[in-house]
Amino acid sequence: MANVNDFDFFLLTPSDFGEVTEILAKEYFTREPLTLGTQPKNIQPAEGRIGADIRKCLESGASMGLRHRPTGExxxxxxxxxxxxxxxLTPTQPANELTLFYRMYDEVMKGVEVFEEKEVNKVLSIYMLGVHKDFGGRGFGRKLVELCVAKGVERGCQKSVVCVTNKFSYKIFAKLGYEVRHCFDLTSLGPDWGVDTSLMNGNTIVSVMAMRLS
Incomplete structure (x- = not known):
């Protein structure tokens, strides 16, 4: 078992784009419920809308990474x-193979007005949270979120929002104080949506969660 001292948390920058898209391809999209349910082929996280979204996150100064010292991974x-x-923020790039994934994401996010409170002018949006399967269950996911939230507070955000698609992430955010603002039951969708909920390992509820930071 790896020692906790074998890991470093650090601020991600645009120079980490290649590594970030690689781990997302191998460890995030292979397990993320919406991806499993929509079954996209040959996901290319460095391209199209997903690539543009990742670049924006890395440029923001709000994204955090976890590195395994012994391997440098x-x-x-x-x-x-x-x-x-x-x-x-308006998408400018095509969703490509993730068209159904983004269709679902955009539909769920329609259920929440992020800036509904008049005193909220800046928000920390958490787009993706993922930890290598070999290092799960050790609190690393929670720590990554805590560090991002600290960045949000530092930069004057009044609120944080996240779209949660699996039970494990839900528990992390709930324990940190995030509350559900909107839920979407994927089993209620018709066949024209192209979502096979039987492939989603029981993760058929998508929740938009939020927490006030100030």
């Missing part, structure tokens, strides 16, 4: 960015 990622009431 990136084994954990919390990809986040800052959003403001004054500047709405």
């Amino acid at each position: 990136l084994v954990g990622v919390s990809a986040c960015l800052f959003e403001s009431r004054a500047e709405t």
